[in-house]
Amino acid sequence: MIRRILLSLALLVAAALTLWGASTKFYNDEPIQREPETLDASGAKSWDIDLSWDLIYNLFAHPGDPTANVRAQNINTIDEVPDSSWFTNRILARPVSIEEAVNGPIVGDGPAPPPWTITRPKAAGAAPGFTMRDSKGVDWFVSFDAKDQPEAATSSIIVANKIFWTLGYWQVENYLISIRPNDLKIAESATMKLLNGKRRPMRKSDLDDVLRRSENTGGAYRAVASKGLPGTVLGGFKYVGTRPDDPNDIVPHEHRRELRALKVFGAWTNLVDMKAGNTLDTILQEGGKGIVRHYLQDVGSTFGTGALLPREYDEGWEYLFDGPPLKKRLVTFGFDLSPWQTVDYKEYPSIGRFESEAFNPTEWKPRVPTAAFTHSQPDDNFWAARRVMAFSDDMIRAIVKTGRFSDAAAEKHLADTLIARRDKIGKSYLPAVNPLVNFALDGSGTLTFMNAATAAGVSDPSPGGYSANWAIFDNISGLAVPFGVPSAAERERIQAPSGLPQSDGTFIRVRVGAVRPATAAWASPVTVYFRRVSGSWKLVGLER
Amino acid sequence: MRGPIKILATAGCILLAFTLVLPVAAQETRSELIAQSQTKKAATLHPEVPSKAEHIFLRVKKVFIESPSGFYPLFGSVYSGGGPTFGAGYRQFYGERTFWDARGLWSIKNYKYGQLSTDSLGHAQNRIDLNGHVGWRDATQVGYYGLGMDTEVTDRANFRFKQTFAGASLKLRPIPWIKLGAGLEYEDYNLEEGLGTQPSIETVYTPSTAPGLGVSPTYLHSTGSAGIDWRPAAGYARRGGLYELRYHNYSDRDGAYSFDRIEAEVVQHFPILRENWVISTRGLLNTTLGDTSVVPYFLMPSLGSGTTLRSYSSWRYRDRHSLLVQGEFRWIPNRTGIDMALFYDTGKVASSRSGLDLNGFKHDMGVEVRFHGPGYTPLRVGIGRGSDGWQLVFGGSAAF
Numbered sequence: 020m021i022r023r024i025l026l027s028l029a030l031l032v033a034a035a036l037t038l039w040g041a042s043t044k045f046y047n048d049e050p051i052q053r054e055p056e057t058l059d060a061s062g063a064k065s066w067d068i069d070l071s072w073d074l075i076y077n078l079f080a081h082p083g084d085p086t087a088n089v090r091a092q093n094i095n096t097i098d099e100v101p102d103s104s105w106f107t108n109r110i111l112a113r114p115v116s117i118e119e120a121v122n123g124p125i126v127g128d129g130p131a132p133p134p135w136t137i138t139r140p141k142a143a144g145a146a147p148g149f150t151m152r153d154s155k156g157v158d159w160f161v162s163f164d165a166k167d168q169p170e171a172a173t174s175s176i177i178v179a180n181k182i183f184w185t186l187g188y189w190q191v192e193n194y195l196i197s198i199r200p201n202d203l204k205i206a207e208s209a210t211m212k213l214l215n216g217k218r219r220p221m222r223k224s225d226l227d228d229v230l231r232r233s234e235n236t237g238g239a240y241r242a243v244a245s246k247g248l249p250g251t252v253l254g255g256f257k258y259v260g261t262r263p264d265d266p267n268d269i270v271p272h273e274h275r276r277e278l279r280a281l282k283v284f285g286a287w288t289n290l291v292d293m294k295a296g297n298t299l300d301t302i303l304q305e306g307g308k309g310i311v312r313h314y315l316q317d318v319g320s321t322f323g324t325g326a327l328l329p330r331e332y333d334e335g336w337e338y339l340f341d342g343p344p345l346k347k348r349l350v351t352f353g354f355d356l357s358p359w360q361t362v363d364y365k366e367y368p369s370i371g372r373f374e375s376e377a378f379n380p381t382e383w384k385p386r387v388p389t390a391a392f393t394h395s396q397p398d399d400n401f402w403a404a405r406r407v408m409a410f411s412d413d414m415i416r417a418i419v420k421t422g423r424f425s426d427a428a429a430e431k432h433l434a435d436t437l438i439a440r441r442d443k444i445g446k447s448y449l450p451a452v453n454p455l456v457n458f459a460l461d462g463s464g465t466l467t468f469m470n471a472a473t474a475a476g477v478s479d480p481s482p483g484g485y486s487a488n489w490a491i492f493d494n495i496s497g498l499a500v501p502f503g504v505p506s507a508a509e510r511e512r513i514q515a516p517s518g519l520p521q522s523d524g525t526f527i528r529v530r531v532g533a534v535r536p537a538t539a540a541w542a543s544p545v546t547v548y549f550r551r552v553s554g555s556w557k558l559v560g561l562e563r
Numbered sequence: 564m565r566g567p568i569k570i571l572a573t574a575g576c577i578l579l580a581f582t583l584v585l586p587v588a589a590q591e592t593r594s595e596l597i598a599q600s601q602t603k604k605a606a607t608l609h610p611e612v613p614s615k616a617e618h619i620f621l622r623v624k625k626v627f628i629e630s631p632s633g634f635y636p637l638f639g640s641v642y643s644g645g646g647p648t649f650g651a652g653y654r655q656f657y658g659e660r661t662f663w664d665a666r667g668l669w670s671i672k673n674y675k676y677g678q679l680s681t682d683s684l685g686h687a688q689n690r691i692d693l694n695g696h697v698g699w700r701d702a703t704q705v706g707y708y709g710l711g712m713d714t715e716v717t718d719r720a721n722f723r724f725k726q727t728f729a730g731a732s733l734k735l736r737p738i739p740w741i742k743l744g745a746g747l748e749y750e751d752y753n754l755e756e757g758l759g760t761q762p763s764i765e766t767v768y769t770p771s772t773a774p775g776l777g778v779s780p781t782y783l784h785s786t787g788s789a790g791i792d793w794r795p796a797a798g799y800a801r802r803g804g805l806y807e808l809r810y811h812n813y814s815d816r817d818g819a820y821s822f823d824r825i826e827a828e829v830v831q832h833f834p835i836l837r838e839n840w841v842i843s844t845r846g847l848l849n850t851t852l853g854d855t856s857v858v859p860y861f862l863m864p865s866l867g868s869g870t871t872l873r874s875y876s877s878w879r880y881r882d883r884h885s886l887l888v889q890g891e892f893r894w895i896p897n898r899t900g901i902d903m904a905l906f907y908d909t910g911k912v913a914s915s916r917s918g919l920d921l922n923g924f925k926h927d928m929g930v931e932v933r934f935h936g937p938g939y940t941p942l943r944v945g946i947g948r949g950s951d952g953w954q955l956v957f958g959g960s961a962a963f
Contacts, residue, residue, distance in 0.1 A: 046590065046591065046592045046593040046595075046596065047591050047592050048592040048593055048594055049592075049593050051593050051594060054597070055594045055597045055598055055601075056601075057594075057597075057598040057601050057602075058598075058601050058602065058605050062608065064610045064611075066610075066611050069617075069620075069621055069624070071620075071624065072617050072620050072621065075620070076617070095593075096593075213659045213660070214631060214656065214659065214660045214662075214684070214685075215631050215632070215656030215657075215658070215659060215660070215662070216630070216631040216632065216656070217656075217659075219659070228688070231688075262611070263608065263609050263610065263611055263612075264608050264609065264610050264611065265608075266601050266602070266604050266605035266608060267601050268604075269597070269600045269601055269604055331898060332837045333898055337898075339898070339899045339900075340897060340899060340900055341897070344896075345896045345897045345901065346896075348839075348894065348895070348896040348897075349896040349901075349903065352892075352894050352903075353839050353840050353894030353895065353896070356836075356839070359837075360836055360837055360839050361836075
């Protein structure tokens, strides 16, 4: 009798513990398409991230989660990034036309015709510029090409702006404009900060100084006018941790996939300057509450030129302070050469040093280690590489054209280089994981999918085809009971064993791997989950 | 019922009852789960708080770097040979680009320096800088080894000099790579017995072996200079060059020790392979004009210091004329912070210009590591060897 009671109790405890700890693997609303931002963030305060500290801290302190190999934490159950105040799914997630990509974030017409009133000198950044107000009262941040660097900074800003918008990031509205000194007047309220720390009214000589440092053609100065962002400006964001004053910001930034993915997008475009000063948070009112929106506000540090000069040769190759190559050069009297020291650049004044021959996406580096980059995982890189590969040649050429290069050879060089770097990114990152995507299970039990690497032409098909292991999945307990015998097919279409359950709410788990894979990573199967909903199979889970 | 079935049934009933009161799942949707996390965070919201290290960094930056007026730390040199030197300054703006600057330095050999100056910078679209200053210096144990190249380390005697000075200068850059300068300074020297472990100069040398020994002259020192300089910055450069002539007139108020001197300096940096290596060269000629003038021993051209013959003590060789040639093989382990250099220096002093022939040069060589910023070199550390033996090399500025 005692034995019976004890056994009963043991069973009870086991069952209770199972239930107590149970959390369903898939909730009813999965996969979520939008990251919920449920609370009012109006109380978030503006901050100034000190750029010197930001640089030193990231360069030497290696901030962020000390745990290695952490999967991105803001992805949904099908391995995608939901829309959010950080990111909007555009290219790859839906058809994006060339016209849409070329238009980018533009929703207006640019500055109203002159006269334009200078309201402030430029407060940050090396490029000459100022803030002006047009005749309709709209504020614009104006940035010129540096002297002897015609079209360099302005075209970089315009072209990169379209690329990063198409990729899905919140971008500023940028317009390429031409300014003549007579178009400008100085507001009485505009003041200059002096060496002594005090301010005095801005003078014409101050404007002359800005223009003297700027490139002009026939007295006309080419510039980018960036529209002031809506909402209350809070300052930049960090690529690590969360904003302590934003209740909706719960995923550490180093674990946000769209920020990790900037490692790949940055490599593609040579976006080396990842400082917080090139980002901007603003508070916008949405649905009656304040939401913090996160902009990649300045992506102009791209391609081969900086604000004032062509990129240094080592930019994109090494951190500003990079221990291993430093030590190598130190002890070898510099004779252990790094790749950047012998790269053959074809330099154009408007493009600078941007090339594709020696480019290696996996070795590309920004100026400073970025926590989100150092935490990126192969599936993050795969996710990003698919988006890069979704840019067609024609789309790239059309976007580059918006830079309005006067030198057709320079324009071609930039487009050709972006295309070649895109292809290298595809080759590097698509085959590095099991690249099966676009899973669907139809009513007849046919599982279809796509091999993203072979579809992109960067990898041969799996010589042995694919195999699938089927199981009925219990969403509560997480247990999977094998179903039927494993099925196989040469191509990306596999028939399920007969007798798939048909009742709504049922879950099926399928593990699809490559047979005799050409790439070792492909042997590791992709696990997908389907839920029976209204008589159809809905993809609710994907684990790579 | 049989035993096991009975057990299962019993357990099942209890379990059913239990589950009726258990919150099996608090959320039905992922959105609710995320919302719960956000609500949890909302209870602990706070503004960004800098870490202690960041707070200290920001404080130091604000006080010492960003504040146009106020105190700042100072590392420099009172006078060559004074050893590690520390100090502080206080700057106070009184115009848009004009400020007072008071600074004091002290070295571990008890060298002392104080100066009050005013600078007005960036006039005529950053072409003209003006300076006026008054100050005092006390160098307690400056070395003197005798005249010419045939002296030994053991010949060293020390002297102390105190200098009071006041003057004004102008720097002009009509175009960015042309450099002009002019200055006028009142300099009052007071020579005294040297301190330190070496004997004082008057116990070893005479006016014939140390010209001007025993006098404490007062000069009106005027200077003029012209040159071309296309280095990115004088404080740190890997490319560009400097070609400059400097003229000095020391007019003794008593007339006995007046003299003129010309300095000619050539610096050229040859970058190799995207500045992976740099061959840096320098030539410096100091020559006293006229054969009849008497140059006091403490104002004679000299060789030996962290910027001339680096493996020799400061002021190791003195005479009326000097010639210095330096070469460096530099390799750049890191673009933004560290330079390495193998250096070779050779030089000679002579009593006559014709004496600056190819014979009798002193040589040294060594290696240095430099910690630098974009346009400045706050620290050089190295070791070198010359005919006097090994010498540690320290510098708070670029070698050249």
